[in-house]
Amino acid sequence: MTEYFLQAFIYLTAAVIAVPLANKLGLGSVLGYLIAGVVIGPIVGLVGSETNTIQHFAEFGVVMMLFLVGLELEPKMLWAMRNRLLGLGGLQVVGSVVAVMACAIYAGYQLSIALTIGLIFSLSSTAIVLQTLSEKRLNKTHAGQNAFSVLLFQDIAVIPMLAFIPLLALPELVDKAQAAVNSMSEQHEQLSLVASLPGWAYAIVLVLAIGTVVLGGHYLSRPLFKMVAESGAREISTAAALMLVIGIAALMSLVGISPALGTFLAGVVLANSEFKHELEANIGPFKGLLLGLFFITVGAGIDFTVLFADFAEIIAITLSVMLIKASVLYLLALIFRIKGSDRWLFALCLAQAGEFGFVLLSFSVQQHVIPTDLAQTLSIVVALSMFLTPGLFILFDKVIYPRFQVKTNQxxxxxxxxxxxxxxxxxxxxxxxxxxxxxxxxxxxxxxxxxxxxxxxxxxxxxxxxxxxxxxxxxxxxxxxxxxxxxxxxxxxxxxxxxxxxxxxxxxxxxxxxxxxxxxxxxxxxxxxxxxxxxxxTHHSALELSLSSLQLLGHSEEYVLRRKATYKRVEKEASKRLYDFWLKESAGERFSNDFIKLFMLYEERLKQAMDEDNAAHQQDIDNQNDANAKQTNDSNSDIQS
Incomplete structure (x- = not known):
């Protein structure tokens, strides 16, 4: 137990020190995490063999990130981006695979290994790119939206890649590692629901699993989170959010689907849920911490022995891969008419290899497609390309973007x-x-x-x-x-x-x-x-439009003006109280559950004030009618007299 405490303390201390320094220097948090990993791993040696185990755990941060990304996408929006998703994303993967594979064949690798290398390097880092684009507020730019489409397609493409890679197995590698494979196969059979199923049964299980996520997310999540919200226990709300994400990830893993894709699908299903913001608030801190831990393990996992043994070759491969991908991306940017600085941002931000590259590398070794020594070299190339990515963003910020600004403004x-x-x-x-x-x-x-x-x-x-x-x-x-x-x-x-x-x-x-x-x-x-x-x-224009609507519905001008005065009085009181509460309770960051409850109380107060005003207005009308009737009766009496 003491060992785990010490390791946790080392990782957290490295993050707490390195990330603020990196942000202060303008390097970004991702590079800060990577530097922290390099320092506590290869340089100082405070962490070692446990890094790979922790990395598998930290990869769950990517799963959480894709769940949160899914929450931001309504199904209509996903359908609207189908052209970029299939066109831009599909062409990027195919173009990168062909270009990298051609270079690998030229370097002397046989076709199956070259194709596998192309598949591995065609993927980019969803974690680094989305995190950095979000930090730099570039995710809403034309380049950011197109980059997201490509990343989404890549994450989906991992599934057919995992299905295709075993077909490329090399007989000599199969014979060499048969014993280890048998042991690993037994372990996978225990953790899989589909390992021994025929193809038709496997297809049915996949459909049922996806249907469970879609239907369960739509019909079962709402009563669940409503019940949890009514309990008033914040820790149970957080536990329910984690239970949802972990449960979906586990189900997807058991049926052989990428957990990241499964949670992304669940996020899309819940995008219209009234509990969307509650889920974001509960999952966000865990996502950020696990992603940070993942980046630290990437830095800590760099084997400097292998790196220095073939330093020039590894650096050349890394730069070549990034240059090839950037060239393919730039060409696609021209074809899809991505203009100006967005074209360069799109090409540079996706030029690295990605975290799923580690997954494909490990899987390729298990399936006897790539030898272990080559996998170690390629793993360092993937890590280095990710390590260099923040530098590409700095290049864009400091060199490319300013030039386009001057050119644009003229x-x-x-x-x-x-x-x-x-x-x-x-x-x-x-x-x-x-x-x-x-x-x-x-x-x-x-x-x-x-x-x-x-x-x-x-x-x-x-x-x-x-x-x-x-x-x-x-x-x-x-x-x-x-x-x-x-x-x-x-x-x-x-x-x-x-x-x-x-x-x-x-x-x-x-x-x-x-x-x-x-x-x-x-x-x-x-x-x-x-x-x-x-x-x-929009406040005043919306209010005036609402008042005009009342008049068009047949209400008198006096009635409408009274409603306006009541609304403004309640809104003024509510705005002050809500701001004071937000400042005190929400620390200026986001709307808490208590803030939302207070807001709903003022919504009820507004309805109550309108009802009271309506009753007073009706009473005024009745009093006026009584006065008019009395005056008429008095006049009739005078006439009769």
Missing amino acids: REQDSIDDEGTVIIAGIGRFGQVVNRFLISNNIKTVVLDYQVSQVDTIRRINTKAYYGDATRPDLLKTAGIEQASLFVVAIDNRESSVELVKYLHNTYPKLKIVARAFDRGHGHLLKEAGADVVESE
Whole structure:
């Protein structure tokens, strides 16, 4: 037991030290984990033979990651991306296999080994690429979305690869390792439900397993998580989420399907579930920790003895594989019209080999397709290519992307020779309305926007605007930030807007700041950062549309105005209480269960207030009717008299 505690302490300490340092240096957390593994493994020797065992456990982080990715994809979205999934993903795998196989044959390997090497190196690292794209906020770019399509196809393609590789077995390797194979086969039979089944029965079992995941996820998960949520025990909610993922992974393994694919499918099924965000919150920390552990084991597992024995050859193979894959990807980017810097990002981010490469290598050795010594060399090539991937992202960030920015913008930032009472950052559809209203009230503004096309469009309608990045302190000074009274934040990037508000609040404490929010969560972040006033971009327009709907349904103008006043009163009270609770309980990160419960209470309060207002309105009508009736009766009495 003491040994396990020491090993856990070593791995966690390495991560805690290396990752923050790597992030501070701009290297990213993935490279930090890999460096930590190299230090505690080959360099210092604090970990050793247990690394391979831990790596198998840590690979479950990839399974969890694909489950969370599936949660973000609705089935309609998956169907919509079928062209990229099959076209781009399929051509990438086929092109990479053919190119790598041709090079391997040229290097003297026989066809079966060359084809297996091509299959292994055709796969990229889902864990590294998605993690890094997410960290750098590139997952929503055109390159990021296409990269995800390719990675998804690769993960699916692992299954037919595992079925095909045994057909390439070499007779000489079979005879050499027969005893070990028999022992391993017995072990697999004990852990498999399909090992001795005929082909038709195996197909039925696969259909039943997938059907269980789909139907169970759709019909059984909802009552399960509803029951768990009603219990109010957070630890049981976390346990239920882990039970779901682990259970599906185990079922898929027992029937010979990739656990990662199975959990991904479950995630897609649950994408429309009301418990989606709860699952993300519970699984997220485990996913991050296990992925980090996986990357540490990759670094710790590099055999420097084999590396230094054939250093030049291994480096040459690694660089050649990455160059071949990048070339195939760049060609596909041209064919599929991925433009500008996205083309380079797409080609570079998928140029490495992937974690499933280790799985295929191990399986190929077990199936006597690749000799053990060659597998060791190829394993180092896979690890090194993964190790070099963060460097490719740095190359893109520091060298390629800036060049495309200059080329796209076609000019340097404007020199600002003007000052105003109000500075507006962002002149999109929201900022335009603010600017027009202020100018019409004789308030002088200085407008900044980082989109050249937007600035040029605004200038065509005789509105003065300057091209420049409002997050740059030097540009703000030239725009007269020190003399300005008010700053309007209306830029279209959530994270940048929060950082800008934080900078303005800390640097110019007397400056009043108003900011546009995309939603309630973004509004809370802006308010926490120091904004004096935060307005949702859709709140007022949605409210006005709702009021117009009431009028079209036949309600009087007086009725509608009363409803508007009631709504605004309750919303104002709720917004303050919800923000205070979020700030205190949620640590500014995400909406907790308690926050959601409080929000639902205010939804009930809104309904109650509307009912009370309706009753008061009806009472006013009744009183008015009574008064009118009384007045009519009095008039009739006077006439009769």
